[in-house]
Amino acid sequence: xxxxxxVASINLNDPELFLEDRFHExxxxxxxxxxxxxxxxxxxxxxxxxxxxxxxxxxxxxNPELFISSKGIAGPGIRPEALAAALxxxxxxxxxxxxxxxxxxxxxxPRHVKMRRLVNKGFTPRAVNAMEDEIRQITNxxxxxxxxxxxxxxxxEVASQLPLAVICGMMGIDQKDWPLMFDLTNKVLGSGxxxxxxxxxxxxxxxxxxxxxxxxxGVFQMMGFFNQALADRRANPRENDLITILxxxxxxxxxxxxxxLLAFCFxxxxxxxxxxxxxxxxxxxxxxxxxxxxQRLLNxxxxxxxxxxxxxxxxxxxxxxxxxxxxDVEVGGQMLKAGDRLIMWYGSVxxxxxxxxxxxxxxxxxxxxxxxxxxxxxxxxxxxxxxxKELRVMFEELFRRFPDIQMSGPAERLRSNFxxxxxxxxxxxxxxx
Amino acid sequence: MKxxxxxxMCEGHGKCExxxxxxxxxxxxxVSVVLVDEVPKALEEKVNRAIRLCxxxxxxxxx
Numbered sequence: 001x002x003x004x005x006x007v008a009s010i011n012l013n014d015p016e017l018f019l020e021d022r023f024h025e026x027x028x029x030x031x032x033x034x035x036x037x038x039x040x041x042x043x044x045x046x047x048x049x050x051x052x053x054x055x056x057x058x059x060x061x062x063n064p065e066l067f068i069s070s071k072g073i074a075g076p077g078i079r080p081e082a083l084a085a086a087l088x089x090x091x092x093x094x095x096x097x098x099x100x101x102x103x104x105x106x107x108x109x110p111r112h113v114k115m116r117r118l119v120n121k122g123f124t125p126r127a128v129n130a131m132e133d134e135i136r137q138i139t140n141x142x143x144x145x146x147x148x149x150x151x152x153x154x155x156x157e158v159a160s161q162l163p164l165a166v167i168c169g170m171m172g173i174d175q176k177d178w179p180l181m182f183d184l185t186n187k188v189l190g191s192g193x194x195x196x197x198x199x200x201x202x203x204x205x206x207x208x209x210x211x212x213x214x215x216x217x218g219v220f221q222m223m224g225f226f227n228q229a230l231a232d233r234r235a236n237p238r239e240n241d242l243i244t245i246l247x248x249x250x251x252x253x254x255x256x257x258x259x260x261l262l263a264f265c266f267x268x269x270x271x272x273x274x275x276x277x278x279x280x281x282x283x284x285x286x287x288x289x290x291x292x293x294x295q296r297l298l299n300x301x302x303x304x305x306x307x308x309x310x311x312x313x314x315x316x317x318x319x320x321x322x323x324x325x326x327x328d329v330e331v332g333g334q335m336l337k338a339g340d341r342l343i344m345w346y347g348s349v350x351x352x353x354x355x356x357x358x359x360x361x362x363x364x365x366x367x368x369x370x371x372x373x374x375x376x377x378x379x380x381x382x383x384x385x386x387x388x389k390e391l392r393v394m395f396e397e398l399f400r401r402f403p404d405i406q407m408s409g410p411a412e413r414l415r416s417n418f419x420x421x422x423x424x425x426x427x428x429x430x431x432x433x
Numbered sequence: 434m435k436x437x438x439x440x441x442m443c444e445g446h447g448k449c450e451x452x453x454x455x456x457x458x459x460x461x462x463x464v465s466v467v468l469v470d471e472v473p474k475a476l477e478e479k480v481n482r483a484i485r486l487c488x489x490x491x492x493x494x495x496x
Binding site: 061062113117120121123124125126370374376377378380384 | 488
C-alpha cells in the first residue's frame, strides 16, 4: 500500500504506516499542505490534531499550562464512551492498569517541577559524566559476549543491553531481573506489536483489543514487581539508589504516596530502557546505509558528538507526544479549541525543511543541529544526558573493537506510532581474535 | 534589559554559558547564574540565542 496523497484521509494513528518508512512521506505532505491537520478519530479513539512543524511544536512545548499532559501523552486517547464500556466490562483489570496516579510525564505545573526535582540531580551533565567509566565498562562487558561470534541480533544482544543495565543499576534492580524488565517494557511500549502479545492466542493478535490487554498485563506485572522493590528498599535502604531516594523524598513536607512511587518507578524503567535502545539500533542502521558517513566517523572519532546528534535527529526514537488544549488558541494559523487533543510528531519536525537544510540527508557533521528528539521546555527528556552518553560510548567502543560491523539483513521494525523502534537487527563483523 | 534564569527549571545543561559566557555561568550546584545586572546591547543577540537554545526554556528577559 502506498502512502495516501489525499490529505483528508491521512491517518497517523495507524501503526501499519510505521512498519516501513512510509510515514516520512506522509509527514512531508502534511508539513507542506496541512501542518495542523485534523484526524476525526475512530469509534473508540478521539479525534486529534497532528502538529508536524518545528516552530509549532516549540510553541506548544513552551506553554505547558495551555497544552497539558495530565490527560495523557501517548496517542489520541480513548473516547469517554469507549473507556466507560471497557471499565464496565472488566472493572478490576481496568482499574489496576489505569493506576490512577500520574508520573511526571503526565503531570502539569505547578506540581510537575516539584516532583521532577526529587530526582533531577541524578540526571545532570555532572551526574552523567561521573558514570562514564561505569558505562564504558558495561558496554565492553556486553561486547565481550559477542566478540568471537561474527554475527548477532544487534538489538537483543547489544543495543538493548546497555540502557537496560544503566537504568537498572541506577534503580538497584538485580541483574537476574533485567530480562523481566526488558520483557515487560516491550509489552507496555510495544503492545501493538503481535510479537509482544504473548498472552494472546496467536490467531487473535494484531487487534486493538490485543494491544490494550498486552499493555494492561505489562503494567500490572510491572506494578507488582515495584511493589516488592519498594518493600525491599523500606526494609533495606540503599545508597545512590533512585528508589530509595524516592522513598525518602518529600514534597511540601509530605512523603510521596504509594501510587506516586509506583508511577515514578514505572516511568524510569520504561523510559530509560526502550528509547535509547532504538537510538543505538537506528544509529547503526543509518550508518550501515550511509557507508561514506560511517567511514568519515571511523577516520575521525572526534566527530562522535556531532554524529550522535545527527543520529538522534534522524531516528527520533520517540515518534510523538500528545497534549490536551485548555483554552482556545491559534497554532500554525489554525484555531484549536479547549478540550482538543493534539499530537506533536518529532520525526516530522526533525525533518522540517524550514529548519534543516537538506533534511533527508544524513550528515554526521550537520551544524547547527537543534533537533527536538528530546522535546524542549517543561518536559524536556530527563534522561537526555544518559542517552547521549550511552550513544557516544557505545559507538566509540563498538567501532573501536568491530570497525567493519554492519547490517547483514533487514531491520524488523516495531509496529508502533509512538516508538520508532527496531525489534531485531542482524549484523555481521570480524570477530576479535 | 535584565535577564533571569529560573533556578527551579535549570538542570545544568550549560548551553547558555556556551552561547553567552559573558552573561551566564554554570555553578557547582548545576544551576546557571546571571553574571550581569543589565545586559549590554552588544550581547543581546547572544542572550536571545541562549534563551532559544536552553533545553528547559529556563531563561527569560525580565519585563
